[in-house]
Amino acid sequence: MHDVLVAAQQAGELKAGLQSIGAGIAYGAAAIGPGIGIGIVVGNAITAMARQPEMAGQVRTTMFLGIAFTEALALFGFVLFFLAKS
Amino acid sequence: MFAAFTFPPIDELFRWKDIAFNDSGYGINKTSLLVFISSALILLIFIGGSRKMKLIPSGVQNVLELTYDFVDRGITRDVIGNDATRYTPFLGSLFLFILFLNFWEIIPGIQFPPTSRFAIPLFLSLMVYVLYWFLGFKHNGIKYLTGHLFPAGVPKALYLLVTPIELVQILVVRPFSLAVRLLANMMAGHILLTALALLTSYTLTNAPIITIGPFLLNIGVTGFELLVGFLQAYIFTLLTAVYIADSLHPEH
Numbered sequence: 445m446h447d448v449l450v451a452a453q454q455a456g457e458l459k460a461g462l463q464s465i466g467a468g469i470a471y472g473a474a475a476i477g478p479g480i481g482i483g484i485v486v487g488n489a490i491t492a493m494a495r496q497p498e499m500a501g502q503v504r505t506t507m508f509l510g511i512a513f514t515e516a517l518a519l520f521g522f523v524l525f526f527l528a529k530s
Numbered sequence: 531m532f533a534a535f536t537f538p539p540i541d542e543l544f545r546w547k548d549i550a551f552n553d554s555g556y557g558i559n560k561t562s563l564l565v566f567i568s569s570a571l572i573l574l575i576f577i578g579g580s581r582k583m584k585l586i587p588s589g590v591q592n593v594l595e596l597t598y599d600f601v602d603r604g605i606t607r608d609v610i611g612n613d614a615t616r617y618t619p620f621l622g623s624l625f626l627f628i629l630f631l632n633f634w635e636i637i638p639g640i641q642f643p644p645t646s647r648f649a650i651p652l653f654l655s656l657m658v659y660v661l662y663w664f665l666g667f668k669h670n671g672i673k674y675l676t677g678h679l680f681p682a683g684v685p686k687a688l689y690l691l692v693t694p695i696e697l698v699q700i701l702v703v704r705p706f707s708l709a710v711r712l713l714a715n716m717m718a719g720h721i722l723l724t725a726l727a728l729l730t731s732y733t734l735t736n737a738p739i740i741t742i743g744p745f746l747l748n749i750g751v752t753g754f755e756l757l758v759g760f761l762q763a764y765i766f767t768l769l770t771a772v773y774i775a776d777s778l779h780p781e782h
Contacts, residue, residue, distance in 0.1 A: 505608055509772065512765045516707040519714035526540065 467528035474521020481514040535732050543724055544646060544717070564644045568630040572623075601625055601767065609771040610778065617774060620661075624654065625767040628712065632759030635719055636752050643759070646716040648709070655709035658770045666777035677780045708769055715762050719755045726751060 489507035548557030579590035601622040635643035666674035726748040733741045
C-alpha cells in the first residue's frame, strides 16, 4: 500500500517535471524562427532607410508591421509555455 | 548556505482578489479598478484640455493636439488614406486607452498592467474584429469574403490549399494574434520586472555585494518597458488601421 502511494507520488512529480521540460523546449523552439525573421525584417528596413532616407517614415511603419506579424509566432510560443506548464 | 530563491506561482502575479461587490460576478479588483481610472483620466484630460481651445495652442492643448496629430497623420492617413479621417477618433481612443493601461506597468506603487489579463486585449480585439467584418460587408458586400478566399491570379488547383488557410487566417488568426500580441508582451514585461525586483530583495539579504547588478538591470528594464508599452499600443492601433483599410479597399 505504501509502495503504491510512493509510486503514485513519483509519477506525479515525473509528470510535472516532464511538463516543465516540454514547455521549455516548446518556447525555445518557437523563438528561433521569429528571432531570425525579425532580424531579416529590421536589417532590410535599415538598408532601405540608408538607401532612401526620404522614405524613412514609410519604411518604419512597414517595419513595425512586419515585426508585429513575425513576433506573433514567438508570442504564441510564450502563451503555450504557460498552457503546457499548468 | 543561502535560503533557496523561489519564484511565486504565476497566479499570484496576475490574479487579484475582489475589493468590492465580492463574489457577485461583478466584483471589482485591481485590474478593473485600473481600467476605470484610466478611462476617467483620459476623459478628464481631454475634456479639461479642450475646454478653452485657442488658435495658438499652449500647455495641455499642445500635448493633446500632438497626440491627435500623431494618430491622424502617422496611422490613419498613412495606412487607410487621406479621406479616412473619420476613423481617427476611434483609433485615437483605442491608442490612448491601451497606452494608459500599459503604462500602469511602470508607475511605482501600482506596477501592474491591466492589459496582461486576457479579458481586456480579447475584448478590444473582438471589437476590432466586429468592426472590420461590418465595414468589409458594408463597403464591398460578399466580394469582401470571396476576394479573400479566392485571391485573383492564383491557379485554380491551388485554391484547395489557399482557401482553407485564408479562411482560418481571417476568422481565427487575425483577432487571436491581435489579442495575444498585446497580452504576451505585457505579461512578459510584468514577469520580468517581478523577477528582477525579487532578485534584488533576495540578494540584498543574502549577498549584498551583487545587489547592484539586478537593481540596475531592473531600472534599465523599466525604461525598456516604457518603450514596449508605447510600441504595443502603437502596433495594436496600426494593425487595426490595416484591417480597416483592408475592409475598405480589399484589392491591395
